[in-house]
Amino acid sequence: MEFSILADSFNKMESTRKRLELTQFLVELFEKTPQEVISKIVYLLQGKLRPDFEGIELGVAEKLAIRAISKSSGIPTKKIEEEYRKSGDLGHAASTILKQKTQTTFLVEDITVERVYETLFKIAKLEGSRSQDMKMKYISSLLNDANPLEASYILKILLGTLRLGIAENTVMDALAIAFSGNKDNRKILEHAYNVSSDLGKVAETIVTKGLEGIEKFGIILFNPIRPMLADRVKSEEEAIEKMGSEFASEYKLDGERVQLHVEGEKVVLFSRSLEKITNYYPDIIEKIPKSIQADNVILEAEAVAINENTGEFLPFQELMHRRRKYKIEKAVTQYPITVNFFDILYCNGKSCLELNYNDRREKLEKIVKENDFAKHIPMTIVKNQNDIENFLENSINAGSEGLMLKMLDKPYQAGSRGSYWLKLKREYQNELGDSLDLVVIGGFFGKGRRTGSYGTLLLATYDEDKDTFTSICKVGTGFSDESLDQLYQILHPKVTIKKNPRIDSEMEADVWFEPELVIEVVASEITLSPIHKAVRDKIRKNAGLALRFPKFTGKIRFEKAAEDASTNEEVITLFKGQKKIAHGKNLI
Numbered sequence: 001m002e003f004s005i006l007a008d009s010f011n012k013m014e015s016t017r018k019r020l021e022l023t024q025f026l027v028e029l030f031e032k033t034p035q036e037v038i039s040k041i042v043y044l045l046q047g048k049l050r051p052d053f054e055g056i057e058l059g060v061a062e063k064l065a066i067r068a069i070s071k072s073s074g075i076p077t078k079k080i081e082e083e084y085r086k087s088g089d090l091g092h093a094a095s096t097i098l099k100q101k102t103q104t105t106f107l108v109e110d111i112t113v114e115r116v117y118e119t120l121f122k123i124a125k126l127e128g129s130r131s132q133d134m135k136m137k138y139i140s141s142l143l144n145d146a147n148p149l150e151a152s153y154i155l156k157i158l159l160g161t162l163r164l165g166i167a168e169n170t171v172m173d174a175l176a177i178a179f180s181g182n183k184d185n186r187k188i189l190e191h192a193y194n195v196s197s198d199l200g201k202v203a204e205t206i207v208t209k210g211l212e213g214i215e216k217f218g219i220i221l222f223n224p225i226r227p228m229l230a231d232r233v234k235s236e237e238e239a240i241e242k243m244g245s246e247f248a249s250e251y252k253l254d255g256e257r258v259q260l261h262v263e264g265e266k267v268v269l270f271s272r273s274l275e276k277i278t279n280y281y282p283d284i285i286e287k288i289p290k291s292i293q294a295d296n297v298i299l300e301a302e303a304v305a306i307n308e309n310t311g312e313f314l315p316f317q318e319l320m321h322r323r324r325k326y327k328i329e330k331a332v333t334q335y336p337i338t339v340n341f342f343d344i345l346y347c348n349g350k351s352c353l354e355l356n357y358n359d360r361r362e363k364l365e366k367i368v369k370e371n372d373f374a375k376h377i378p379m380t381i382v383k384n385q386n387d388i389e390n391f392l393e394n395s396i397n398a399g400s401e402g403l404m405l406k407m408l409d410k411p412y413q414a415g416s417r418g419s420y421w422l423k424l425k426r427e428y429q430n431e432l433g434d435s436l437d438l439v440v441i442g443g444f445f446g447k448g449r450r451t452g453s454y455g456t457l458l459l460a461t462y463d464e465d466k467d468t469f470t471s472i473c474k475v476g477t478g479f480s481d482e483s484l485d486q487l488y489q490i491l492h493p494k495v496t497i498k499k500n501p502r503i504d505s506e507m508e509a510d511v512w513f514e515p516e517l518v519i520e521v522v523a524s525e526i527t528l529s530p531i532h533k534a535v536r537d538k539i540r541k542n543a544g545l546a547l548r549f550p551k552f553t554g555k556i557r558f559e560k561a562a563e564d565a566s567t568n569e570e571v572i573t574l575f576k577g578q579k580k581i582a583h584g585k586n587l588i
């Protein structure tokens with residue numbers, strides 16, 4: 001398939017944010033796509049080469065790309081940098097430069113999607129001392145044969161700046177329309193995606209095996225399943241109202257969610273955002289197989305740092321000391337954990353997703369043998385408010401965040417945040433209650449004690465409809481010297497020359513960051529705001545929502561991608577909930 005077809009589609013898609021239009025462009029593209037390249041096209045649309053969980057990163061630095069453009073165009077790097085500074089987009093700059101060049105030279109040969117994909121794959125796999133030179137060679141060979149538009153997209157994919165704003169659901173809508181003639185079949189595709197986390201494979205299956213193939217799509221061991229998430233409730237009353245007369249109540253431990261795939265001695269771990277995290281937990285790899293009484297399983301657990309002497313659960317931050325590439329063995333002994341199992345998704349070659357909670361829990365207790373390291377998460381069946389209050393009290397005393405409430409007769413709904421699971425945190429019961437996970441989009445340099453760090457950060461929610469990050473507050477409190485330092489180290493490499501187009505903010509920050517890091521904040525209230533862009537025009541015309549008195553809780557949510565941050569929908573729910581309290585008897 002000619003790469004120019006894909007480049008033209010990218011170009012059209014970049015010009016719109018409207019979901020219907022995007023879907024239409026995608027359908028047109030899929031209809032032109034031969035079977036054997038469909039999965040590649042689906043990955044490339046998302047700026048990837050393979051599903052996220054395989055961890056294949058292109059990782060090409062701007063400097064290297066500039067050298068490659070220079071090599072293939074004969075134009076000095078200085079001139080390219082100048083053009084880049086003007087447009088803020090290297091893909092765009094390359095296209096302008098190559099346009100000048102193509103007026104004087106001939107194009108050599110058409111490039112195909114297959115060739116671009118394979119070359120990018122080779123680049124991603126290169127390692128070692130000579131890799132930089134080899135990467136440059138590969139890039140410039142592609143650029144040599146690319147027309148300006150193609151070159152601009154090749155560079156965007158290489159640099160990770162291709163942002164078409166296409167949500168997975170939109171891709172699935174388009175696949176359903178193009179290959180089954182009916183958008184409603186998206187639901188079937190969605191199930192396949194939820195159990196495989198691999199949209200390319202889903203696309204390939206519908207193209208080669210039709211809907212029948214998709215319906216048969218099952219769990220594949222060592223491919224992560226998209227996690228089931230919980231809705232929040234603010235009080236025991238609300239929980240009873242939503243859950244009925246009898247339900248399970250588990251500790252909500254404050255650690256890292258881990259999805260464990262185990263077969264014999266082989267163990268692979270995935271984080272909440274389905275990143276492979278096997279390397280951070282050598283202790284799990286070593287100890288867990290001994291506790292498992294099955295040939296193969298997929299389990300979910302919360303890994304929690306503990307005080308070894310008292311067995312007490314420690315806060316999430318402690319665990320984050322393990323997020324390092326080197327000397328992990330030392331971190332393992334310094335920050336010991338327990339693994340607290342709460343679900344079983346697959347066992348001895350069969351899915352457990354369709355089993356109800358009761359049956360899953362029973363199976364889990366049978367399959368995972370408890371010891372000092374592997375535990376079943378504390379659970380009890382509750383029937384009334386009093387039961388919840390007592391269990392909540394116990395859980396908080398043990399160092400947990402609150403409770404997870406789960407319906408007894410319901411299956412595991414992969415990939416969805418539904419009402420079968422609810423979370424009740426202690427702090428929900430006062431003020432705004434819930435914490436928010438926000439994306440750091442901008443920074444302001446600190447003064448005085450904070451010189452040399454970002455004293456204040458500009459934060460954003462995720463707008464799912466537009467796939468943008470909308471500003472909601474500035475936060476300057478809650479930072480320790482240590483956290484300011486840590487944040488600076490993390491954020492400094494994310495500074496961009498130009499504001500990322502997915503950032504929606506009218507503020508003037510000192511620096512803009514790639515919207516990637518998620519941190520947790522609490523606030524006293526949500527108010528209407530003339531400046532901030534979160535929930536703009538939805539509650540009131542020309543107003544957005546902002547957090548009042550926001551405070552950093554000290555938690556950097558490394559395990560969350562920017563798209564997993566609190567959404568504008570969630571902020572609307574909190575805003576409305578807060579109004580209800582204000583009108584009712586809970587008025588402070």
Ligand code: ATP
Nearest residue numbers: 228229230250251252253256257302342377404423
């Ligand atoms: P939060 O910010 O509250 O952690 P989240 O968006 O990460 O929320 P939710 O589904 O809203 O995800 O909350 C569930 C999270 O709580 C899980 O991702 C998991 O890490 C953690 N957790 C702790 N204990 C349990 C439990 N018993 N059952 C399920 N999840 C648990």
